[in-house]
Amino acid sequence: MSVNVSYTPTNTDQRRADALVEFESRNEFYGTGIILEVQYQNKSKDIRKTTYDYISADYSVAWLEPSHFESERLDYNLVETLFEEYPRRHNWQSPNPLEVGHAISVQHRAPDTLGALPDNLETYRSYPNPRADMSERRWDIAKNPYR
Incomplete structure (x- = not known):
């Protein structure tokens, strides 16, 4: 269950998802699919x-912990609730805006929440996420939001 992320500015070419559900056709809210990451061993994961x-690969992601599972089963209603609550629960001012217990949809992708954009628009447009196809003007605003 690896996802190709070689085009992003992070230092890895592949990400290995704990669980990946890929859709037959793209979903407007979730994108290409949903990834579930369970934080129980690799506590230092960024x-x-x-x-x-x-998100750049067009997958929505939910960050879970063992307490989210009851009797070794995951209630998907919980995951759906995490996605729905993200805009209200997200601490926009926090130095760590994402944490275990958050679920972020491809619709919520923003430089402020997910980190720096790549150096140039051409690289960004190479991302599979359809929202990466932006105009030069929107790119300039995204790169310099406080000017």
Whole structure:
């Protein structure tokens, strides 16, 4: 269950998802599919960079922990709730805007939440995420949001 992320500015070419559901056709809210990451061993994993890569590859991602499972089963309603609540629960001012217990859809992809954009628009347009096909003007605003 590896995802090619060689085109992103992070230092890895592949991300290995704990669980990956890929759709037959693209979903407007979730993108190409949904990735579930369960944080139980690799506590030092960089959630922000990993999320950036998955969203850039057009996958939505939910960060879970063992307590989200009841009797070794995951109630998908919980995952759906995490996706729905993200815009309300997200701490936009936090230095770590993503943490376990968050689920972020491809619709919520933004430089402020997921990290720096690549150096140039051509690289960004090479991302599989259809939202990466932006105009020069939007690119300039995204790269310099506070000017």
